[in-house]
Amino acid sequence: MAGKRKIPIKPFVFLVCLLPAFWLVYGIFTGTLGANPIETILRDLGDWTLRFLLLGLAISTVRRLMGWAWVMRYRRMIGLFAFFYAFLHLAVYIGIDHFFDWATIWKDIVKRPYITIGMTALLLLIPLAVTSPKIMVRKLGGARWKKLHKLVYPIAIMGVVHFYLLVKADVREPLIYGGILLFLLGERLYRRYGESFQFAKSIR
Amino acid sequence: MLIKHTIASDPKSFEITSKAAYLKRRDFLKATLALSAAAILPTSAQAYLPQKIEGIIKSPFSTDEKLNKYDDVTSYNNFYEFGTGKGDPLDNSGDFQPKPWTIKVDGLCNNPGEIGIEDLMGQYQQEERIYRMRCVEAWSMVIPWVGVELASLLKKFDPKTEAKYVEFTTLFDPKQFPGQKYPIIAWPYTEGLRMDEAMHPLTLLATGIFGEELPPQNGAPIRLVVPWKYGFKSIKSIVRIRFVDKMPTSTWMQQAPSEYGFYANVNPDVDHPRWTQAKERRIGEFFRRPTLAFNGYAEEVADLYKGMDLRKNF
Numbered sequence: 058m059a060g061k062r063k064i065p066i067k068p069f070v071f072l073v074c075l076l077p078a079f080w081l082v083y084g085i086f087t088g089t090l091g092a093n094p095i096e097t098i099l100r101d102l103g104d105w106t107l108r109f110l111l112l113g114l115a116i117s118t119v120r121r122l123m124g125w126a127w128v129m130r131y132r133r134m135i136g137l138f139a140f141f142y143a144f145l146h147l148a149v150y151i152g153i154d155h156f157f158d159w160a161t162i163w164k165d166i167v168k169r170p171y172i173t174i175g176m177t178a179l180l181l182l183i184p185l186a187v188t189s190p191k192i193m194v195r196k197l198g199g200a201r202w203k204k205l206h207k208l209v210y211p212i213a214i215m216g217v218v219h220f221y222l223l224v225k226a227d228v229r230e231p232l233i234y235g236g237i238l239l240f241l242l243g244e245r246l247y248r249r250y251g252e253s254f255q256f257a258k259s260i261r
Numbered sequence: 262m263l264i265k266h267t268i269a270s271d272p273k274s275f276e277i278t279s280k281a282a283y284l285k286r287r288d289f290l291k292a293t294l295a296l297s298a299a300a301i302l303p304t305s306a307q308a309y310l311p312q313k314i315e316g317i318i319k320s321p322f323s324t325d326e327k328l329n330k331y332d333d334v335t336s337y338n339n340f341y342e343f344g345t346g347k348g349d350p351l352d353n354s355g356d357f358q359p360k361p362w363t364i365k366v367d368g369l370c371n372n373p374g375e376i377g378i379e380d381l382m383g384q385y386q387q388e389e390r391i392y393r394m395r396c397v398e399a400w401s402m403v404i405p406w407v408g409v410e411l412a413s414l415l416k417k418f419d420p421k422t423e424a425k426y427v428e429f430t431t432l433f434d435p436k437q438f439p440g441q442k443y444p445i446i447a448w449p450y451t452e453g454l455r456m457d458e459a460m461h462p463l464t465l466l467a468t469g470i471f472g473e474e475l476p477p478q479n480g481a482p483i484r485l486v487v488p489w490k491y492g493f494k495s496i497k498s499i500v501r502i503r504f505v506d507k508m509p510t511s512t513w514m515q516q517a518p519s520e521y522g523f524y525a526n527v528n529p530d531v532d533h534p535r536w537t538q539a540k541e542r543r544i545g546e547f548f549r550r551p552t553l554a555f556n557g558y559a560e561e562v563a564d565l566y567k568g569m570d571l572r573k574n575f
């Protein structure tokens with residue numbers, strides 16, 4: 058790993074992260090998004106928001122479990138992609154699905170728990186996106202920055218709950234995401250409190 | 262060099278060819294497919310190919326709105342027996358065999374019995390009915406159904422006066438319906454209508470779409486079509502019809518009683534907890550359009566519900 062890499066990996070990862078968006082644009086122009094393309098786009102963007110959120114959470118888990126420090130280099134980018142897809146998801150909902158029908162949109166936000174929760178998650182993502190540049194980390198100070206970015210835990214939970222609430226009957230897919238999230242959060246809890254569990258066991 | 266660009270606004274072949282020519286070409290394609298399938302898979306069961314229905318007459322109940330495309334009608338379906346994704350019914354119905362098929366009719370009637378799908382199609386005049394169809398998920402389509410009035414079939418079994426409701430049941434067969442392997446909803450799918458709703462002239466037992474037998478994903482070989490109610494009332498692949506005296510509990514009522522009622526009449530003023538019902542997206546269109554009371558069939562059916570609180574009886 059020593060020395061400078063010749064192949065620029067980061068731009069490559071960046072392009073890979075953009076693929077879902079390219080795929081949708083390609084689908085729009087080729088008419089391959091099915092009978093209800095607006096629904097397909099909205100749902101795909103929702104799926105990718107949640108996937109990038111979980112991927113962002115998985116990065117430090119992988120570092121700890123596998124000892125791969127280099128993965129941390131991609132965490133900011135993955136997190137920003139989560140915001141990117143969340144923003145597009147909301148934009149499609151407002152500008153295409155409901156075509157700026159603000160009365161309906163407002164009613165949705167206050168009346169339908171899954172939208173209320175999705176909206177809350179999105180709003181909470183904004184300060185994280187705004188404070189993602191290195192300069193903001195310095196400005197805030199590492200400890201405060203870390204504390205603020207703990208918000209990603211409730212955001213991810215809300216993302217899964219949002220999905221769980223919106224399916225009509227088949228909860229298997231949101232439960233899979235829930236399971237992954239449980240593992241990622243569980244690993245953190247275990248790391249934090251696990252030792253005292255071990256200790257408690259050993260003195261019993 | 263010749264490159265053919267296809268862009269979204271190009272007319273689809275369906276729009277530039279006459280419908281007859283389009284259907285004929287599809288027949289040819291299907292026949293070719295069937296032959297090649299037979300050549301490759303001589304021993305395995307063949308995929309079901311819906312045939313043209315002969316002698317269909319037009320109905321005055323038809324709307325003259327623009328039809329949805331055959332491909333959209335047959336690829337965007339809610340039919341959880343084949344899976345919960347909209348494309349699952351098309352993708353997972355290759356092994357479905359809607360023939361032979363019998364429907365058992367029993368319960369509170371003087372003349373219980375069975376009727377085979379061939380008899381039903383042979384003995385009853387098949388009519389084309391172009392109806393709007395409104396899904397509870399706030400999308401809609403215009404579909405040219407083929408079928409018979411439910412009333413004309415029900416009368417043959419001579420319901421007793423105690424019969425107040427009619428209950429319908431879908432086939433239960435996880436081998437043919439892979440979705441039934443998981444208890445996503447309580448199988449088999451069950452629906453119900455009040456007697457006067459079942460006997461209403463708009464209520465159709467559909468055997469086909471676009472002049473052909475129903476493909477599996479649309480509820481082959483026989484399904485209900487109640488155009489003034491949300492789509493989930495229009496139960497598919499029916500094997501049993503039963504006359505009863507008590508209001509049947511439909512599958513969705515059982516699944517989520519606060520979200521789905523027995524009546525499920527299309528009503529822009531009563532929201533589903535998860536969707537507004539005031540507007541709908543007609544498949545193929547960009548803008549949502551206002552939803553009409555009773556899906557635009559108020560003139561014909563509003564009287565059935567006179568004096569009822571439609572907010573409570575949703």
Ligand code: HEM
Nearest residue numbers: 100103104106107143147150172175176178179216220223
């Ligand atoms: C962090 C924020 C969010 C996440 C992680 C998220 C995630 C998701 C997911 C996973 C789906 C389901 C996709 C599928 O069915 O495959 C979805 C659907 C949806 N989301 Fe979001 N979402 C978020 C924010 C929002 C916001 C802010 C709104 C609107 C104000 C919204 C409105 C919707 C709607 C309307 C659907 C489609 C429901 C349907 O088709 O029945 N979401 N979202």
